[in-house]
Amino acid sequence: MTKPLPNTAYAVLGFLTSREPMSGYEVRKSAENLHYFYWSPAQSQIYSELRRLAAHGYVTSELVRQDGKPDKRLYQITEAGTTAFRVWLNETPAEPTMMKHAMLLRLFFGQSAEPARLGVLLEQFISDGEEALAQIAIVREYAELDPDARWQGIVAAWSEAHFTTEIAFARELLRRLADGEL
């Protein structure tokens, strides 16, 4: 067995599994849907990921000339790529969730902070969370109309549960701060 690729690679491969030939740009757009539970930020290196997948023989590519727009390179998954993806999906145990929870990191050191400032941070955290909830609700509602998007909908619902819990706990803390308990 060849050495397993990072999850990032399989995520890209996953997009190519469904909606056939895609450009790096299209993959990038699709990947934004992973934003809330995987792959926080920006990814110019979807392009390098695609080149790596090509080097492994998991995708083939073809340059397509366009007018009115810059040329693009279309990537298509191969037999080997499909197999590798399914093996990853079905056989590979999921790594533990990794978080970088900047709010909790600050709270952890809360004794060194001014309570009033923590309150401001918490309020911002709550409103960011509400914004996220609104975005995710749109995805979930859209997914509910499309049977092919069933699992996207499930993931969206899971994410909503996550943010709802976060917001509830933050509000509770805010109340305790206001009551002078902390």
Add this chain to the structure above:
Amino acid sequence: MTKPLPNTAYAVLGFLTSREPMSGYEVRKSAENLHYFYWSPAQSQIYSELRRLAAHGYVTSELVRQDGKPDKRLYQITEAGTTAFRVWLNETPAEPTMMKHAMLLRLFFGQSAEPARLGVLLEQFISDGEEALAQIAIVREYAELDPDARWQGIVAAWSEAHFTTEIAFARELLRRLADGEL
């Protein structure tokens, strides 16, 4: 203002704020408490972080000879370091939480998976979560006895809420899989 350091640096600084001179090794042990909500693991580079903090003048260090054990280097936070830490804690807005949720990434592509295998993955996910809950409960219970650990306890309770939500959702999915709904 100098360019802000990564959160990692402030986390290390935070440990030095409380329990005065510490070795890299001690910082590393302390940092394990961040495991469930920040900073998966991984820290040979606590040592490089400490060297960087020293380069910024936020810590000073002193070599201490020991017998019975290898020599160590003790790091102490400076005035400038304390200030930088407080500014970060009180004034810097918390970045959005970043997650790498490998289970959700797999579920996202669930339509390409065999339901039975997803069930196995979910069961593993649940038992890992229960294990985490047990570990965190120990931290929380310990923190409840120590007034100085108040915020550590709050963070532990928040983490418990997180894992409880995760487990509940995973169980619900498992039930739907068993019922053949998915």
Add this chain to the structure above:
DNA sequence: CCAACCATATGACAAATAGTCATATGATTG
């Protein structure tokens, strides 16, 4: 007793990820 392992202690190095910037085309908008 002594090999294996554990705790203390630090660091080099490579791989992966994140983040910023550059480049280019052409449509839309103020």
Add this chain to the structure above:
DNA sequence: CAATCATATGACTATTTGTCATATGGTTGG
């Protein structure tokens, strides 16, 4: 008609992660 946006790709750097190497000395099991 300048500014901005959408399409499209990639270089380059900084940061983070992960693995391995090194060294000292105590503990433990066979």
